[in-house]
Amino acid sequence: MEIFKKMEEHDYEQLIFCQDKNSGLKAIICIHDTTLGPALGGTRMWNYATEEEAIEDAIRLGRGMTYKNAAAGLNLGGGKTVIIGDPLKDKNEEMFRAFGRFIQGLNGRYITAEDVGTTVADMDLIREETDFVTGVSPAFGSSGNPSPVTAYGVYTGMKAAALEAFGDDSLEGKTVAVQGVGNVAYTLCKHLHEEGAKLIVTDINKESVQRAVNDFGATAVEPNDIYSQEADIFAPCAMGAIINDETIPQLKVKLVAGAANNQLKEARHGDELEARGIVYTPDFVINSGGVINVADELYGYNQERAMKRVETIYDSISKIFEISKRDNVPSYIAADRMAEERIERVRKSRSQFLRNEHNILSRR
Numbered sequence: 001m002e003i004f005k006k007m008e009e010h011d012y013e014q015l016i017f018c019q020d021k022n023s024g025l026k027a028i029i030c031i032h033d034t035t036l037g038p039a040l041g042g043t044r045m046w047n048y049a050t051e052e053e054a055i056e057d058a059i060r061l062g063r064g065m066t067y068k069n070a071a072a073g074l075n076l077g078g079g080k081t082v083i084i085g086d087p088l089k090d091k092n093e094e095m096f097r098a099f100g101r102f103i104q105g106l107n108g109r110y111i112t113a114e115d116v117g118t119t120v121a122d123m124d125l126i127r128e129e130t131d132f133v134t135g136v137s138p139a140f141g142s143s144g145n146p147s148p149v150t151a152y153g154v155y156t157g158m159k160a161a162a163l164e165a166f167g168d169d170s171l172e173g174k175t176v177a178v179q180g181v182g183n184v185a186y187t188l189c190k191h192l193h194e195e196g197a198k199l200i201v202t203d204i205n206k207e208s209v210q211r212a213v214n215d216f217g218a219t220a221v222e223p224n225d226i227y228s229q230e231a232d233i234f235a236p237c238a239m240g241a242i243i244n245d246e247t248i249p250q251l252k253v254k255l256v257a258g259a260a261n262n263q264l265k266e267a268r269h270g271d272e273l274e275a276r277g278i279v280y281t282p283d284f285v286i287n288s289g290g291v292i293n294v295a296d297e298l299y300g301y302n303q304e305r306a307m308k309r310v311e312t313i314y315d316s317i318s319k320i321f322e323i324s325k326r327d328n329v330p331s332y333i334a335a336d337r338m339a340e341e342r343i344e345r346v347r348k349s350r351s352q353f354l355r356n357e358h359n360i361l362s363r364r
């Protein structure tokens, strides 16, 4: 892999490889863009088949965070970390503490939090070594696990998207096919169930599926069958790149709205959904509840203020569909524009020299 060529493609600022033989830590921190402020993005732990796959994931996710934070109106840039390893077998205290020291060394350019495969307990260990971690235990005055807040944001964003797809934002009686019932999707299913939606679920973890069946009367299907279900909405809540050449022809839904990052394998898959009359809800906007919540910690966490901001996801999704119609572009392009325009506006307004640059961390 030609790494610099890859970084130039989407103008990545920095890629940092961290290893600690003692603990087995192999981490890649990607800092994509810090125009708006320090890069905030979670840490994913995953058993990547190859190092290339891990690098690819880190940079795609890091760039996604730039767009997510910008679209959410946060004064934060985008970055992400991937740790190579099996989160069920390879974790240890020293690993997260070593990782925390690497983050501290970046002196605030990158701030971390949870993502797939990492937990509040892991963030607490990172916190032992660095100031630049969020999503740690509420006992430390923090916001804790971001997943339930992400789920609430996805739920409210799905309602805004339902208005676009069905002309009514009620989800009562709608059938939602949910891929992956992990941390975010379990709570999403709870909200949907409470509103009277019917659920079809799948997961590679049988226990997670059973929990959704028991708690919400969901219908369970095999992982490969989730795309072809007779449903109104497909909610991708597992891994990325699942809207692709193989899955699109199977979809019978009118709306795609879920928590997973980087749902479109390639941009052209967003065009393909549009061509088939399937409404696509841009992932980095609908799933921004978690980062909005943890970002509030940087001001001294206030749950009411954070949740008020999470509620704005409904309006942001509606605005994207407005831009999409106004500019006659697919929704994924409208969302990218919304984020890029904000970054550009701030870049221009911050161009004058300041000796002591002020940023979101200055008040800490």
Ligand SMILES: NC(=O)c1ccc[n+]([C@@H]2O[C@H](COP(=O)([O-])OP(=O)(O)OC[C@H]3O[C@@H](n4cnc5c(N)ncnc54)[C@H](O)[C@@H]3O)[C@@H](O)[C@H]2O)c1
Pocket (backbone or CB within 6 Å): 114, 115, 116, 117, 146, 147, 148, 150, 179, 180, 181, 182, 183, 184, 185, 202, 203, 204, 205, 208, 223, 237, 238, 239, 240, 259, 260, 261, 287, 288, 290, 291
């Ligand atoms: N946790 C958050 O606050 C947050 C915020 C924004 C975005 N996201 C994104 O949402 C997605 C879910 O995050 P999470 O925190 O719930 O993770 P999680 O690990 O708790 O849940 C993911 C679930 O997907 C399942 N899964 C993996 N591959 C699958 C497959 N091929 N088919 C079916 N199921 C599969 C896993 O077994 C797991 O239960 C991820 O893409 C994550 O990046 C999470």
Ligand SMILES: CC(C)C[C@H](N)C(=O)O
Pocket (backbone or CB within 6 Å): 040, 041, 042, 068, 112, 113, 114, 115, 116, 146, 261, 287, 288, 290, 291, 294
């Ligand atoms: C900062 C975290 C809450 C990041 C989250 N995993 C996301 O993808 O948005």
